[in-house]
Amino acid sequence: MKILVTGGMGFIGTNFLKYMLDKYPDYKFVCLDNLSVEDSRKNLKDFNEYRNFKFIKDDITNENSIDKIFETEKFDIVINFAAEVAVDYSIENPNIFLKTNVLGTAILMNACLKYNVLRFHQISTDEVYGDLQIDSTIQYDESAQLKPSNPYAASKASADLLVLSYYRTYGLNVTISRSTNNYGPHQSFRALIPLTIKNCIQNKKIPIFGKGDNIRDWVYVLDHVKAIDLILHHGKIGHIYNICGKSKKNNLYVVNKILKLMNKDQNLISFVEDRPGHDVMYSINSNKIENELNWKRKYSFDDGIKETIKWYINKF
Numbered sequence: 001m002k003i004l005v006t007g008g009m010g011f012i013g014t015n016f017l018k019y020m021l022d023k024y025p026d027y028k029f030v031c032l033d034n035l036s037v038e039d040s041r042k043n044l045k046d047f048n049e050y051r052n053f054k055f056i057k058d059d060i061t062n063e064n065s066i067d068k069i070f071e072t073e074k075f076d077i078v079i080n081f082a083a084e085v086a087v088d089y090s091i092e093n094p095n096i097f098l099k100t101n102v103l104g105t106a107i108l109m110n111a112c113l114k115y116n117v118l119r120f121h122q123i124s125t126d127e128v129y130g131d132l133q134i135d136s137t138i139q140y141d142e143s144a145q146l147k148p149s150n151p152y153a154a155s156k157a158s159a160d161l162l163v164l165s166y167y168r169t170y171g172l173n174v175t176i177s178r179s180t181n182n183y184g185p186h187q188s189f190r191a192l193i194p195l196t197i198k199n200c201i202q203n204k205k206i207p208i209f210g211k212g213d214n215i216r217d218w219v220y221v222l223d224h225v226k227a228i229d230l231i232l233h234h235g236k237i238g239h240i241y242n243i244c245g246k247s248k249k250n251n252l253y254v255v256n257k258i259l260k261l262m263n264k265d266q267n268l269i270s271f272v273e274d275r276p277g278h279d280v281m282y283s284i285n286s287n288k289i290e291n292e293l294n295w296k297r298k299y300s301f302d303d304g305i306k307e308t309i310k311w312y313i314n315k316f
């Protein structure tokens with residue numbers, strides 16, 4: 001089995017590849033990443049020891065070289081993690097999000113069709129469903145309407161629709177997973193949890209948007225990675241699977257939790273101007289993957305955040 005993992009040197013891709021390389025020594029993994037993110041260049045160093053791993057530096061929007069790579073490598077499965085992911089950057093510069101997240105996905109799927117790839121899996125996000133008010137008790141399932149509210153989320157929703165259209169129109173064997181906010185090892189310091197841990201270590205101010213009352217549902221990255229493995233091996237073709245952490249917390253709670261665990265004072269917190277159109281709360285359920293594929297999350301937020309802090313302290 002030969003698997004292409006695009007964007008595999010990013011946060012979730014790195015955790016996925018490490019898990020899969022250890023679990024499936026007989027599979028071959030190729031990671032294609034343009035290393036546009038500094039942290040991804042650092043992650044690459046962790047893969048020297050693996051025999052069944054190959055790295056290709058390229059861009060998923062580079063149609064000619066993607067075609068040649070597929071022709072040469074003959075992949076069985078393609079998993080697309082590659083994406084522009086920073087919501088703030090998508091507000092300043094939406095075009096690059098359309099190029100990578102939508103066109104890039106189409107280019108990969110065209111190559112899958114041309115070279116008879118058996119399966120295409122798209123990594124998506126709960127942000128495609130849009131946000132809810134803080135007091136809402138709704139939990140979206142996979143059939144909910146897509147209502148993205150920023151260019152990043154809209155580009156991911158567009159890609160999801162395109163993936164489903166390739167299933168219906170061309171019969172490409174596709175699956176999609178939509179997860180909530182991930183946290184854990186190898187995440188970029190741009191993200192809330194690693195930035196908070198780093199600033200605690202360095203006794204620097206920790207910026208929080210608005211009043212810190214925006215709510216996200218946090219899933220530990222290893223629980224997410226195991227869910228993707230299950231979908232690849234047992235998921236139904238043409239289906240979408242939500243993956244949630246059942247750990248809804250507002251940003252202020254998350255930062256205070258880290259401050260407490262790291263014995264730091266609350267005066268490190270600095271409230272900054274909110275981002276335009278900041279989504280209030282995302283809420284999905286993952287009943288489908290739990291009932292159909294028997295996925296169980298292992299980490300509570302309390303356990304996952306302790307593991308995460310430990311990992312960053314060791315790295316520093």
Ligand SMILES: NC(=O)c1ccc[n+]([C@@H]2O[C@H](COP(=O)([O-])OP(=O)(O)OC[C@H]3O[C@@H](n4cnc5c(N)ncnc54)[C@H](O)[C@@H]3O)[C@@H](O)[C@H]2O)c1
Pocket residue numbers: 006007008009010011012013032033034035036037040058059060061080081082083084085100104123124125126156178179180181182183188
């Ligand atoms: N981080 C989260 O909480 C979260 C939650 C739900 C879904 N997702 C999705 O998971 C995927 C991975 O997210 P992440 O948090 O690991 O992001 P990340 O930025 O850490 O990783 C993305 C990787 O893709 C690479 N990349 C970007 N553009 C590329 C291109 N044009 N060609 C080739 N490689 C390219 C980057 O170099 C990087 O290594 C994304 O599709 C994202 O939408 C993330």
